[in-house]
Amino acid sequence: MSAEQQEPQAPVALPSVKDDRFEEVLRLIQDARQRAVQAVNTQLIDLYWQVGAYISHKLERAEWGDSVVSQLAAHLAQTQPGLRGFTRPNLFRMRQFYEAYRHDERVSALLRQLPWTHNMMILSQSKLTQEREFYLRMAIQERWSSRELERQLKASLFERSVANPARASAVLRQDYPAAMEVFRDAYMVEFLGLTGDHAEADLHGALMNRLKQFLIELGRDFCFVGSQYPLQVGGRDFALDLLFFHRGLNCLVAIELKVGRFEPEYLGKLDFYLEALDRNERKPHENPAIGVLLCASRDDEVVEYALNRSLSPALIAEYQTRLPDKALLQAKLHEFYALGAAGDH
Numbered sequence: 001m002s003a004e005q006q007e008p009q010a011p012v013a014l015p016s017v018k019d020d021r022f023e024e025v026l027r028l029i030q031d032a033r034q035r036a037v038q039a040v041n042t043q044l045i046d047l048y049w050q051v052g053a054y055i056s057h058k059l060e061r062a063e064w065g066d067s068v069v070s071q072l073a074a075h076l077a078q079t080q081p082g083l084r085g086f087t088r089p090n091l092f093r094m095r096q097f098y099e100a101y102r103h104d105e106r107v108s109a110l111l112r113q114l115p116w117t118h119n120m121m122i123l124s125q126s127k128l129t130q131e132r133e134f135y136l137r138m139a140i141q142e143r144w145s146s147r148e149l150e151r152q153l154k155a156s157l158f159e160r161s162v163a164n165p166a167r168a169s170a171v172l173r174q175d176y177p178a179a180m181e182v183f184r185d186a187y188m189v190e191f192l193g194l195t196g197d198h199a200e201a202d203l204h205g206a207l208m209n210r211l212k213q214f215l216i217e218l219g220r221d222f223c224f225v226g227s228q229y230p231l232q233v234g235g236r237d238f239a240l241d242l243l244f245f246h247r248g249l250n251c252l253v254a255i256e257l258k259v260g261r262f263e264p265e266y267l268g269k270l271d272f273y274l275e276a277l278d279r280n281e282r283k284p285h286e287n288p289a290i291g292v293l294l295c296a297s298r299d300d301e302v303v304e305y306a307l308n309r310s311l312s313p314a315l316i317a318e319y320q321t322r323l324p325d326k327a328l329l330q331a332k333l334h335e336f337y338a339l340g341a342a343g344d345h
Contacts, residue, residue, distance in 0.1 A: 076216060151188075251289055267310060
């Protein structure tokens, strides 16, 4: 029988990919790889910082002109052909990077925890010192990809967080002070592709189809528990729109969806769901559940009245299907800072 006529041999059985015996070794390898990547990134950011400092000092002392930086870029390209990232524009970015942060020791440690791409995005799109520090910390905390960082910059997360803090009940603010750093006044869900005229079922279905993106928008410590989560009270069955667990706050988070404006009676139903969760679902080591009413719109004065007497840890937020007007938010932020400065005098 010729080689072409030979019957194919049976494939050799490979071990199963999932084997609990080796999980610890895999974890050690992954941790080591992560540390190695971080070490390389830290060295790279340090190098760019040092080069930026060198160029800055030369230009400040008038020892160099801009043309010398161009000559440096050409020299490096000629003598180090495999060296990347040292073009004339990048050398000036390194100088800008150094000059932006050289007097801020608190921020310098943050810079080395993020890739160069992230640092450049934040530096080029953020003007205020507080804004840059905010995005640096958030990008590290949430482990945003460059795409997600770009999205949050376009969504003006800093302006919204400062000028529009979350609308929460007194119970939530008192019992969960850290929650005010977790929850937001508004959530951007432009990735759902919803039209202006959509039903609650459309919103719910779209969130389930884009659950990964919604979890990123909520924040890193949110874990999905269930959709239309069943709650039985007495002889009746109820369904909670969305149920999550927050690892940092160590509690269940109930989210009720409303496609119209907020109405005060919605809060009573949410209170009911929170009571049912605390009595029937909460584990002994967990904190009481938190409730979020996610509405298409709201009247802030109505919200204030409704939350003022609420005895539940709850908040009322908007979902927005389009990115906000950044210029309008920046103007509001400037007004906010101006009022704060006037109040200090």
